[in-house]
Amino acid sequence: MQKLIWEYGLNINKGDLVGEEKIKLFGVSGSPRSGSTDYIIQEALRYASEKYPSETDYFSVKGKKLNFCIHCDFCIREKKGCIHNDDTKEVYDKFVWADALIIGTPVYQGMVSAQIKTIMDRCRAIAAQNPGFIKNKPGAAIAVGGDRVGGQEPSIQAIHNFYVINFALPVGGGSFGANLGGSLWSKDRGAEGAKDDKEGLKSMRKTIDRLMETALILKKTE
Numbered sequence: 001m002q003k004l005i006w007e008y009g010l011n012i013n014k015g016d017l018v019g020e021e022k023i024k025l026f027g028v029s030g031s032p033r034s035g036s037t038d039y040i041i042q043e044a045l046r047y048a049s050e051k052y053p054s055e056t057d058y059f060s061v062k063g064k065k066l067n068f069c070i071h072c073d074f075c076i077r078e079k080k081g082c083i084h085n086d087d088t089k090e091v092y093d094k095f096v097w098a099d100a101l102i103i104g105t106p107v108y109q110g111m112v113s114a115q116i117k118t119i120m121d122r123c124r125a126i127a128a129q130n131p132g133f134i135k136n137k138p139g140a141a142i143a144v145g146g147d148r149v150g151g152q153e154p155s156i157q158a159i160h161n162f163y164v165i166n167f168a169l170p171v172g173g174g175s176f177g178a179n180l181g182g183s184l185w186s187k188d189r190g191a192e193g194a195k196d197d198k199e200g201l202k203s204m205r206k207t208i209d210r211l212m213e214t215a216l217i218l219k220k221t222e
């Protein structure tokens with residue numbers, strides 16, 4: 001494993017893996033509008049696909065119907081998925097499809113948006129059917145706040161908890177620029193605010209580099 005990390009983990013680029021399967025990368029935006037989170041998650045997917053052998057897919061909660069988990073335990077009893085029939089099903093399918101995950105959220109009251117929390121809660125239904133639905137898949141978190149220190153880190157941590165609980169592998173972007181994940185300060189200026197946040201963009205790129213590096217190492221060890 002050490003050898004693999006040395007060989008493939010430090011300087012991976014598209015050319016190193018010519019002819020190999022692409023990393024299937026799925027990004028989720030948890031904002032109900034086309035603003036900073038939508039921008040940064042699409043930018044993360046674009047950055048990953050330009051630099052690494054990858055195929056990307058994207059889901060935004062904007063305009064989607066996402067019912068709360070009502071703890072009816074239908075999923076646990078029947079093992080046929082969720083009793084709700086709504087747009088969460090699309091997310092389930094993409095989680096299963098993906099090799100690597102990015103979950104992005106705006107910060108609301110120092111925490112993830114209700115939409116992201118709902119998606120994470122509703123995954124209990126897919127886990128009841130298939131406990132390994134994201135097992136051993138690396139996952140990154142990106143949070144965008146209107147304030148510079150507005151709750152990005154607790155939001156990132158909540159997404160990491162979701163990964164840990166479901167056997168995925170949370171990754172951050174490392175020290176000197178990213179630490180726990182992508183952390184952006186929009187100054188409540190939507191996509192324009194995120195575009196202007198140079199440090200935040202750097203934290204996203206470092207996090208995506210680590211995510212793709214981890215996904216490629218895992219692919220090599222399959």
Ligand SMILES: Cc1cc2nc3c(=O)[nH]c(=O)nc-3n(C[C@H](O)[C@H](O)[C@H](O)COP(=O)(O)O)c2cc1C
Nearest residue numbers: 031035036037106107108109110145146147150186
């Ligand atoms: C209900 C609500 C709660 C918010 N709470 C916070 C907060 O606790 N901390 C913060 O930094 N920004 C907070 N904001 C601001 C948003 O996080 C910020 O504008 C973010 O960039 C919005 O993302 P979007 O452009 O993708 O919608 C809040 C916004 C809303 C609507």
